[in-house]
Amino acid sequence: MEQTTVNNDKNNRFEVLKELLLTDDREEFHRLREKFLESNKKFNSKVSPVVDKKIDELKSSFPEDFGDVITETIKVQIRESQDEVVEALYPILGRLVKKFIIAEITKLTDNINDTINNKFSFNQLIKRLFKDNTNDAKEVLQEVFEAEIEEVFVIGKQTGLLIGSYSRGNIADKDMVSGMLTAIKSFAEDAFSKEGQDLEDIKFETFQLSMANYNSIYIAVATSGVITPAFKEELSEGLNTLAENIFWKREILENEIKLNELIEKILIEKE
Amino acid sequence: MIAKKVLLVGSFGVGKTSLVRRFVLNEFSEDYISTIGVRVSSKVVELDENEIKLMIWDVAGTSKDEKVPKAYFLGASAAMYVFDLSREETYINLSEDLEAIKQLSGLENIVVVGNKKDLLSEEALQELKSTFAVPVNLITSAKENANVEDAFLLLSKQALSK
Numbered sequence: 001m002e003q004t005t006v007n008n009d010k011n012n013r014f015e016v017l018k019e020l021l022l023t024d025d026r027e028e029f030h031r032l033r034e035k036f037l038e039s040n041k042k043f044n045s046k047v048s049p050v051v052d053k054k055i056d057e058l059k060s061s062f063p064e065d066f067g068d069v070i071t072e073t074i075k076v077q078i079r080e081s082q083d084e085v086v087e088a089l090y091p092i093l094g095r096l097v098k099k100f101i102i103a104e105i106t107k108l109t110d111n112i113n114d115t116i117n118n119k120f121s122f123n124q125l126i127k128r129l130f131k132d133n134t135n136d137a138k139e140v141l142q143e144v145f146e147a148e149i150e151e152v153f154v155i156g157k158q159t160g161l162l163i164g165s166y167s168r169g170n171i172a173d174k175d176m177v178s179g180m181l182t183a184i185k186s187f188a189e190d191a192f193s194k195e196g197q198d199l200e201d202i203k204f205e206t207f208q209l210s211m212a213n214y215n216s217i218y219i220a221v222a223t224s225g226v227i228t229p230a231f232k233e234e235l236s237e238g239l240n241t242l243a244e245n246i247f248w249k250r251e252i253l254e255n256e257i258k259l260n261e262l263i264e265k266i267l268i269e270k271e
Numbered sequence: 272m273i274a275k276k277v278l279l280v281g282s283f284g285v286g287k288t289s290l291v292r293r294f295v296l297n298e299f300s301e302d303y304i305s306t307i308g309v310r311v312s313s314k315v316v317e318l319d320e321n322e323i324k325l326m327i328w329d330v331a332g333t334s335k336d337e338k339v340p341k342a343y344f345l346g347a348s349a350a351m352y353v354f355d356l357s358r359e360e361t362y363i364n365l366s367e368d369l370e371a372i373k374q375l376s377g378l379e380n381i382v383v384v385g386n387k388k389d390l391l392s393e394e395a396l397q398e399l400k401s402t403f404a405v406p407v408n409l410i411t412s413a414k415e416n417a418n419v420e421d422a423f424l425l426l427s428k429q430a431l432s433k
């Protein structure tokens with residue numbers, strides 16, 4: 001394979017990646033296609049219809065007939081340029097991407113036979129890298145946007161009043177906070193929100209509000225970041241623990257400072 | 272002061288955020304920044320000598336077969352369904368979509384708004400109007416500030432009457 005110098009100019013990295021992954025394949029493909037076309041021309045006058053038919057057959061059997069050769073080329077090429085691909089992207093997205101790219105490239109190499117039909121399209125490749133399999137993408141995203149508790153609201157069912165809270169202080173938008181409180185209030189008033197049901201979620205731009213219904217209180221938590229099932233489970237457990245603690249010492253419902261400390265101890269400090 | 276929660280729903284890109292922005296800030300931008308989840312803004316409106324604080328929930332647009340989560344409608348006093356006059360796919364199922372929203376929200380009346388009027392000629396608009404299966408309350412343009420105020424006033428009226 002022709003060696004490409006990795007140019008770290010930002011605008012170029014995308015091009016570099018494209019080049020690294022596809023140039024040779026495209027050339028190979030064009031060469032083969034030229035061959036077909038050439039033969040087509042030669043026989044055009046006399047046997048054109050037959051050739052046309054043959055070419056159509058060839059085209060449809062192309063992956064089978066030539067697939068192995070190309071697959072081999074691509075396999076080798078991808079294997080060889082793995083480091084360069086990573087190098088080209090490394091400065092932009094950092095170390096997290098490395099794992100992801102490597103995993104994807106491994107998969108690409110493994111599944112190359114499946115993609116033989118559309119490997120010449122850059123869009124397909126990008127789709128494969130970033131969309132088709134979301135598991136690794138999710139993983140990367142999660143490390144970058146790790147979920148965090150931003151606000152906690154404890155609301156008394158009888159009074160509808162805020163009796164305890166925690167705030168990390170990141171949500172500056174007043175309308176959003178009052179929107180959240182409206183949501184909690186509506187949730188509290190909703191006849192259908194039965195005790196023990198799953199958390200009800202509302203996504204406020206980049207924050208997610210989860211509401212849970214307990215015996216005599218509602219607890220709502222606003223989180224930022226990407227929420228994973230694991231985080232959600234942990235949050236749900238945390239909320240249950242908090243609710244239990246509150247019910248063991250009911251008098252805490254009358255003491256906002258103590259309640260706030262308890263919220264922080266159970267939900268925040270253990271994070 | 273009474274506070275009322277109202278919702279804007281409809282397909283993505285029809286101009287919900289632009290309508291809210293025009294109404295609340297009197298601004299418009301050609302940029303399209305798709306809303307994630309919901310954006311809440313507020314504005315105090317005066318209606319029949321009442322001051323109402325409208326809490327406007329601008330909900331992320333939906334695509335085909337996608338529903339607004341029910342939790343979003345809790346406590347809502349009124350809702351506006353916005354579609355894009357220049358994109359047929361945003362109003363082709365108007366009556367079914369409205370029915371679904373009524374079901375989900377428990378609201379009886381939904382304000383129906385066709386936006387981006389500026390993209391159609393007067394003739395095209397007249398022709399289009401005659402084809403709607405459901406009465407459309409207002410034809411607006413967030414860009415040219417046409418009927419935006421009226422649309423939100425109608426929404427406030429419905430919110431107050433509920």
Ligand SMILES: Nc1nc2c(ncn2[C@@H]2O[C@H](COP(=O)(O)OP(=O)(O)OP(=O)(O)O)[C@@H](O)[C@H]2O)c(=O)[nH]1
Pocket residue numbers: 281282283284285286287288289290300301302303304305306307330331332333386387388389390411412413414415
């Ligand atoms: N010409 C014209 N363009 C408009 C009008 N209203 C909105 N737009 C444009 O349409 C695009 C989408 O507008 P948004 O207000 O973001 O649409 P949205 O319904 O909030 O979209 P989602 O948040 O994705 O659901 C933007 O590029 C706006 O500039 C209008 O009245 N006329």
Ligand SMILES: [Mg+2]
Pocket residue numbers: 287288289304305306329330331332
């Ligand atoms: Mg929007």
